Amino acid sequence: MTLEAEGVLSLRLERIESNDPLPVWEPGAHIDVYVPDGSTRQYSLCGDPSDLTHYQIAVLREPEGRGGSRYVHDELRVGQRLLVTRPKQSFALEDAPFHALVAGGVGITPIMTFAEHLDREGRPFTLTYGGRSRGTMAFRTRLGALGDRATFLAEDTDGRPDLDEVVKALPDNGLVYVCGPLPLLRAVQAAAERVHGPDQDIVRFELFSSAGVDRPEPVPLDGDNYELVLARSGHTLRMRPDANILETVLALGIEVENDCRDGICGSCVTPVLSGTVDHQDLVLTKREQAAMDKMMICCSKPTCERLELDL
Numbered sequence: 001m002t003l004e005a006e007g008v009l010s011l012r013l014e015r016i017e018s019n020d021p022l023p024v025w026e027p028g029a030h031i032d033v034y035v036p037d038g039s040t041r042q043y044s045l046c047g048d049p050s051d052l053t054h055y056q057i058a059v060l061r062e063p064e065g066r067g068g069s070r071y072v073h074d075e076l077r078v079g080q081r082l083l084v085t086r087p088k089q090s091f092a093l094e095d096a097p098f099h100a101l102v103a104g105g106v107g108i109t110p111i112m113t114f115a116e117h118l119d120r121e122g123r124p125f126t127l128t129y130g131g132r133s134r135g136t137m138a139f140r141t142r143l144g145a146l147g148d149r150a151t152f153l154a155e156d157t158d159g160r161p162d163l164d165e166v167v168k169a170l171p172d173n174g175l176v177y178v179c180g181p182l183p184l185l186r187a188v189q190a191a192a193e194r195v196h197g198p199d200q201d202i203v204r205f206e207l208f209s210s211a212g213v214d215r216p217e218p219v220p221l222d223g224d225n226y227e228l229v230l231a232r233s234g235h236t237l238r239m240r241p242d243a244n245i246l247e248t249v250l251a252l253g254i255e256v257e258n259d260c261r262d263g264i265c266g267s268c269v270t271p272v273l274s275g276t277v278d279h280q281d282l283v284l285t286k287r288e289q290a291a292m293d294k295m296m297i298c299c300s301k302p303t304c305e306r307l308e309l310d311l
Ligand code: FES
Pocket: 257, 258, 259, 260, 261, 262, 263, 264, 265, 266, 267, 268, 269, 281, 283, 296, 297, 298, 299
């Protein structure tokens, strides 16, 4: 355990049962950590993906949180056992001629792995990293290796980042990646819209919680039910518009990966074979949503009388 900044502890996690390498992961991946009440918390891996002798995560103490960070900070100690899942990937780097990376607070963890990956590959990027004060900003020494591509802004002395400038610096087809508190995500999206227009699709983000997120108004379905066809397993069901597709499918004994059940993790993504969807997730890009070829079945619903899924 290392205190990386005020309220931020990083953990080095090693395998207990063998010396085999840990499962591989790509920048942006996270693991689920089980806490004593049996629930899980998601933490981005923030070590070096080429070193599979251990994983590294960083945990911000959140006094108002659900208790996971208090457990890590106050009870977990070096040498104790922690149960974690394999790495999962819902936030990943897409190919682009330029990446503008923006992090707020502990949101630096996945963003740092993107920055270091782009640095290793010799690809152009900028990193804008903001925090409340210097003392709360973890990994500044490590990120110093990125030289002048990284900008550190402590709000109490430097103010907030000029996100319009960050977004303006993007060439055609460049992408912005952001991870941090919801107001930062909103500010980046607003800057992208001001600079590149309302139809831009250049912002990629990761949220750890959907608290405070405005979702689009659900599109009401005509009629009191629709037909759900699960093509691979051969089920055809009549569904009420408000019934949860993921829960229905799991009750049939069909295995579907799922995690947040809230449209933010991407693990329940399911191919759509036919039909149209009212997307309520916060994972797919606008273009992916418009393509109507996949959906998060934990939260999204059809807008048609017959929805066929590849399940
Ligand atoms: S379970 Fe997380 S997006 Fe559906």
